[in-house]
Amino acid sequence: xxxxxxxxxxxxxxxxxxxxxxxxxxxxxxxxxxxxxxxxxxxxxxxxxxxxxxxxxxxxxxxxxxxxxxxxxxxxxxxxxxxxxxxxxxxxxxxxxxxxxxxxxxxxxxxxxxxxxxxxxxxxxxxxxxxxxxxxxxxxxxxxxxxxxxxxxxxxxxxxxxxxxxxxxxxxxxxxxxxxxxxxxxxxxxxxxxxxxxxxxxxxxxxxxxxxxxxxxxxxxxxxxxxxxxxxxxxxxxxxxxxxxx
Amino acid sequence: xxxxxxxxxxxxxxxxxxxxxxxxxxxxxxxxxxxxxxxxxxxxxxxxxxxxxxxxxxxxxxxxxxxxxxxxxxxxxxxxxxxxxxxxxxxxxxxxxxxxxxxxxxxxxxxxxxxxxxxxxxxxxxxxxxxxxxxxxxxxxxxxxxxxxxxxxxxxxxxxxxxxxxxxxxxxxxxxxxxxxxxxxxxxxxxxxxxxxxxxxxxxxxxxxxxxxxxxxxxxxxxxxxxxxxxxxxxxxxxxxxxxxx
DNA sequence: CGTGTTATTGACCAACATCAAACTTAGTGG
DNA sequence: CCACTAAGTTTGATGTTGGTCAATAACACG
Numbered sequence: 001x002x003x004x005x006x007x008x009x010x011x012x013x014x015x016x017x018x019x020x021x022x023x024x025x026x027x028x029x030x031x032x033x034x035x036x037x038x039x040x041x042x043x044x045x046x047x048x049x050x051x052x053x054x055x056x057x058x059x060x061x062x063x064x065x066x067x068x069x070x071x072x073x074x075x076x077x078x079x080x081x082x083x084x085x086x087x088x089x090x091x092x093x094x095x096x097x098x099x100x101x102x103x104x105x106x107x108x109x110x111x112x113x114x115x116x117x118x119x120x121x122x123x124x125x126x127x128x129x130x131x132x133x134x135x136x137x138x139x140x141x142x143x144x145x146x147x148x149x150x151x152x153x154x155x156x157x158x159x160x161x162x163x164x165x166x167x168x169x170x171x172x173x174x175x176x177x178x179x180x181x182x183x184x185x186x187x188x189x190x191x192x193x194x195x196x197x198x199x200x201x202x203x204x205x206x207x208x209x210x211x212x213x214x215x216x217x218x219x220x221x222x223x224x225x226x227x228x229x230x231x232x233x234x235x236x237x238x239x240x241x242x243x244x245x246x
Numbered sequence: 247x248x249x250x251x252x253x254x255x256x257x258x259x260x261x262x263x264x265x266x267x268x269x270x271x272x273x274x275x276x277x278x279x280x281x282x283x284x285x286x287x288x289x290x291x292x293x294x295x296x297x298x299x300x301x302x303x304x305x306x307x308x309x310x311x312x313x314x315x316x317x318x319x320x321x322x323x324x325x326x327x328x329x330x331x332x333x334x335x336x337x338x339x340x341x342x343x344x345x346x347x348x349x350x351x352x353x354x355x356x357x358x359x360x361x362x363x364x365x366x367x368x369x370x371x372x373x374x375x376x377x378x379x380x381x382x383x384x385x386x387x388x389x390x391x392x393x394x395x396x397x398x399x400x401x402x403x404x405x406x407x408x409x410x411x412x413x414x415x416x417x418x419x420x421x422x423x424x425x426x427x428x429x430x431x432x433x434x435x436x437x438x439x440x441x442x443x444x445x446x447x448x449x450x451x452x453x454x455x456x457x458x459x460x461x462x463x464x465x466x467x468x469x470x471x472x473x474x475x476x477x478x479x480x481x482x483x484x485x486x487x488x489x490x491x492x
Numbered sequence: 493c494g495t496g497t498t499a500t501t502g503a504c505c506a507a508c509a510t511c512a513a514a515c516t517t518a519g520t521g522g
Numbered sequence: 523c524c525a526c527t528a529a530g531t532t533t534g535a536t537g538t539t540g541g542t543c544a545a546t547a548a549c550a551c552g
Contacts, residue, residue: 130337140385442509445533
C-alpha cells in the first residue's frame with residue numbers, strides 16, 4: 001500500500017513520540033480537506049481567524065512576519081507532516097502568516113475534529129502539545145541564532161537544522177538535501193541581506209563544508225559544518241529511534 | 247484577605263483567559279513548594295530534567311541560551327504569575343536555562359500535580375496550553391525583532407512589550423515601570439553590545455520617548471515609542487477585559 | 493530566442509562591535 | 523561619616539561586519 005496522506009502526518013509525529021496502533025488509527029480518521037497552493041501563496045495569512053489546522057502533505061512552507069518598512073522575517077521552516085498552525089486551536093487570530101516555499105499540497109482539518117480527537121486520547125493530546133512545544137523550542141534557537149551568531153555561523157546552523165530535520169522525516173539523502181529557497185529567502189530566515197548570504201554560501205563552499213547544485217546541497221564535512229554552525233540537535237527534541245524499530 | 251501566592255498565578259492566567267470559580271479553586275489546590283533565588287541564580291539550568299514546573303511569585307526572571315564562545319542570548323522575560331517552564335511537562339530536558347534577574351521567590355509544582363489537574367479540567371488544560379502558545383508567539387516576535395529591526399527599534403520594542411505585559415499584570419504604574427535589567431542584559435535580550443544599548447537609550451531619552459531614573463523607566467510619549475518600536479500588542483494575545491469586570 | 497528571476501561581483505557606506513578609560517552609584521566596613 | 527570597592531554607565535576612538543546600490547552573468551521557461 002502506498003503511503004497515504006495520513007501516513008505523512010503519522011510518520012512526522014512518530015519522529016517525536018512513539019505512536020501505538022490506537023493512535024495511528026485515530027489519526028487516520030481525521031477528516032482531510034485537501035488544498036493545493038502555488039509557490040509563494042499564503043496557506044494562512046496574518047490576521048486570519050482559522051477554524052481549521054493545516055497539515056503539510058507535499059512541498060515546503062515557512063512561517064513569516066512582515067515588520068515595518070516591508071522587511072520580512074521567516075520564523076520557521078516546515079516539511080511534509082508538519083502542523084504549522086496548531087496554535088490556532090487556542091489563539092484566535094494569526095499573529096503571522098504561513099506561505100508556500102514550493103508548490104504545496106496541504107490538508108485542512110476542522111478544529112472541532114482535532115479537539116474531539118484529543119479529548120478521546122490523552123496520548124494524542126500529549127503528542128500534539130509536544131509538537132507545538134518543539135516548535136517553540138526551535139523559535140528559541142532561532143532567537144539565539146540570529147541574536148548572537150554571525151552570518152557564517154547562522155547559515156551553517158540553518159543548514160544543519162534543515163538536514164537533521166529532513167533526515168528524521170526520510171526526506172534527505174545520505175548526505176544531501178534539497179532546500180528550495182532562494183538566497184533572498186535564506187536571508188529572510190537568517191536576518192541577512194541576499195548579497196551577504198551569497199558571500200557566505202561561497203565561503204561555505206570554498207571551505208568544503210557544503211557543495212550545491214541548484215537547490216540541492218551536499219554536506220561536504222558534517223563535523224566541520226556542525227562546528228561552524230555551533231549546532232547541537234538537542235533543541236529539536238527528536239525521539240531516539242530503536243535500531244530494531246520498523 | 248491579602249493576595250496569596252496562588253492568586254498571583256490566577257491573576258496571571260486571568261490575563262489570557264476567563265477563569266471561573268471552579269478553575270480558580272483547582273488552581274488554589276496546586277501544591278506549591280516555595281524556593282528563593284538570589285539575583286543571577288538559575289531557577290532551572292540547561293540540561294536539567296525537571297520533574298516540576300515553576301511559577302514566578304515575586305521578582306523577575308529570564309530564559310536564556312549560551313551559544314559558542316560564551317555569548318548569551320535572552321529568550322524571554324518573566325514576571326509574577328508566569329510559568330516559564332511549562333514545556334518541561336512534555337520535553338524531558340531543558341534546552342535553555344532560566345535565571346533570576348532580581349531576587350526571586352518561586353513556587354515549584356510537581357508535574358504529576360499539574361497533569362492530574364489538567365486531566366480533571368479541559369478548561370484548565372486549554373488555559374495552560376494557551377499560556378505556552380503565547381510564549382511561542384512572543385518568541386516569534388523576538389525572532390522578527392532581532393532579525394529585522396535595527397538597534398533603536400529593537401530596544402523601543404522591548405520597552406513596549408515589557409510595559410504592556412506589566413500593565414496587564416498590574417505591575418506597572420500609569421506610565422512607568424521598573425525594569426531591573428542592566429544595559430548588558432538589555433543587550434543580551436536585543437542581540438546588541440552593552441555599549442550600543444547605552445547609546446540607543448540616550449537617544450530614546452533625548453527624543454523624549456522615555457526617561458529613566460535608575461531602573462524605573464517612564465514613558466515620555468507612548469504613541470511615538472510604539473511607532474519607534476514598530477509595536478503592536480497583537481502577538482501578546484491578551485484577553486480583552488470587560489469594563490465592568492472586577 | 494526573449495523575458496523574468498536568481499546568482500554573482502565590486503564599490504562604497506552605515507550600523508554596530510570592540511577596546512579602553514573615566515565617571516557614577518550603591519554598597520560595605522572601619 | 524568616610525574611604526574603599528565593585529558594578530554599572532558613559533564616552534571616545536577605531537575596527538569590522540554586513541548593508542546598499544548597481545551592474546553583469548547565469549538560468550529557467552514559454
